[in-house]
Structure formats: C-alpha cells, structure tokens
Amino acid sequence: MSKRYYACVYGGASEKISDLHKKEIEKLGAIIHESGFSLVYGAGATGCMGAVARGVRDSGGYVMGISPDFIGEFEEIFDCDNTVIVDTMSERKTIMEKHADVFIVAPGGVGTMDEFFQVLTLKYLKRLTAPIVVLNLNGFYDSLLKLIDDLIEQGAVIKEIHNLFDVVCAVDDESLLKMLSDIKEN
Secondary structure: OOOOEEEEEEOOOOOOOOHHHHHHHHHHHHHHHHOOEEEEEOOEOOHHHHHHHHHHHHOOOOEEEEEEOOHHHOOOEOOOOEEEEEOOHHHHHHHHHHHOOEEEEOOOOHHHHHHHHHHHHHHHOOOOOOOEEEEOHHHOOHHHHHHHHHHHHOOOOOHHHHHHOEEEOOOOOHHHHHHHHHHHHO
C-alpha cells in the first residue's frame, strides 16, 4: 500500500469570509487532490474549511476531518471520509500536525492564527519540517505579515523567521504547485 500524502489546511469556518476567498479555497481543494494529496483539516462544513473540503471531495479526493466533540455547538461538521472526534482543540492540532506533509494557511480568524503560530513555532524549534504556506489572497494576510515584521523590528523575533514559511497570493501559484510536486517526489 502506498503512502497517503496529506495537505493540512487551516482556515476559518465563518460564512462572513468573502465569497471570493471561499471560491479560491474550493479551487485549492481540487488542486490538492489533483496534486496527489488528501486533506486533513478541522472538519468544518462552512467558510473556508467547508470550501476546501468540497473542493477535495468534488474532485474525487479523500477528506479527513479532526473535530473536538463540542465543536458542533459552534459550526456544522462536514461529511468527511474519516472524521476523528477528540476531546480538545490541542488534540485536534496534534493529530493534524502528525498527518501533515504540508501546511496551508487559508483566510481565517483567531483559530487559524493559533494553528499557524503553533506550527511556525514548532518548525522554529525543529519539531516539524513540513513546509508552511500562507495564502495571502487579495492581501488577506498583509496585516499578519506586517505584525511579523514589526516583531522582528522590535527584537522579539529573529528575521530568519521568514525562511520558515512561504507566502503565495494565488492558489495556483507556480511555487505552491512545485512544492506539492516536490513533496511527493522526495
């Protein structure tokens, strides 16, 4: 049996996120599957989370969702091929990290920021090696990138932090497609 490669996508469940973002993230789901990856994510059915899962599923791909048992109080759960129910948000992140061959940060809110900063910290501490990609669609993450620059300027973060993640402005960016291809070849 061959190895299953997983793209872990972090993104918001809010339906208030722009439809333009959701449409692009749904395309990302198709790209993930077409690149030979399965999806591991937070199991949401709405917002960017639902969009990426629909994109993977509609193109014939495999979707693994990781959800704390209480999350149904806050968001609808997608009908995943495999839904893993856990007790805490920490367990959710740990399982997603364990499966991920690449992390992709789609538009989202504080939960997405928590996930991004956790994997960035773990990469800095050499606890994981998988690539991290920030999707700065239509400038969505300009403020986040400015914050990181401000933290560098204030001496709180080393400037080499930028070497630990990539930023792309489109889901079909050539560097993202090449990265996905390279992961499968190595």
